[in-house]
Amino acid sequence: MKPRLLITTALLFILCTSCLNLSLRAIGAYDTKAEPKAFTNNKKTMVFIPMHHIGLKEFYDDVHRLTDSLHNEGYIVLYESVKTKDSLTDEQKKILNLKLRKMVGVNIDTIGYLDTVNNRLMGRRFKNRKGLINQPHPRLMGADFSKDRVQDVPFNKLIAEYESRYGEIMLNPCDYNLRPHEKYECGKEPDDQVNAIIRGYREESLAKGIMEEENDKIVVVYGALHEWGLYKKLQALDSTWTRVIKPN
Incomplete structure (x- = not known):
């Protein structure tokens, strides 16, 4: 050369x-510290803990500290997870994963966004000098599923909703032949349609879950990008929702 x-x-x-x-x-x-935000409609208080799906262990330890403290104050915690709850065949799982990749443009591996064994981040080579890890399971961040729960839409139902609105996601030979860690160039679905489902539809489901929750003290542990959308969905259901001073 x-x-x-x-x-x-x-x-x-x-x-x-x-x-x-x-x-x-x-x-x-x-980040090493979480920055919770609080909202209220004078009947319920919702504490939003903005998450990112890869980060430092210190950050997730801080989330654990926060959820422990809020549990002690009588809060229940709602978690994010699009993991399917239905029984699916291997072929069904394969097709759904290919359709999900066509929606978001990257392969979402079962181990998470960061592969620390092969040093790849979303398929790209990555030198992990800072010690980043994938977001731990909720149980490792203080979840108590005797009262806490996942409040989200499983990804097979997300895809079903997408196809009911916009038509079937058509896979092509490129989709079938592309290996998981190769760059995706097989014709991604339109961003506005994808965002309407991946963000808008899920935020609407979460807002309804908050409104229907019997406990009036609620913690939401969700991706940071969902904060504003969730707030607007809550206001659409009840215009009295407003931001308050963030908790300690």
Whole structure:
């Protein structure tokens, strides 16, 4: 390889790696403390703990501390998880995973976004110098499922809702032949339609779950990007919902 081409290639690699780290920092992946937000409609109080799906162990330990403290104050916790609860054949799971990839544009592995064994982040090579981990199971962050619960839409039902609104997700040979860690270039579904389901539909389901919950003290442990959408969905159901001083 010519020296100039070698230098250019090296610079591009550094730039890509730098951009990835900047993106991770922007989404809070390197945060060590959670920043809960509180909302009320004068009947219920909802504490939203913004999550990211990869982060530092210190961050998830802090979420555990917060949920323990709020449990002691009488709160129940609602968790995010699109894991399917229905019995599916291996072929059904395969097709659903391919359709989900076509919606979001990346392969969502069962181990999470970060593969610490093969040093890959969403399929890309990644040097994990900071010790990032995948978001732990709720039980490892203080979940008590004798009272807490998952309040979300399983991904098979998300896909069913998507197809009922926009038509069947049509898979092509590229979808079937592309390996899990290869870059997805098989024709992604439109972003506005995907966001209407992956964010809007789930936020609407979560808002209804909050409104129907008998306990008037509720913690929501959900991805940070859902905070504003959830707030607007709650206000659509009850205009008295408002932001209050965040808890300690």
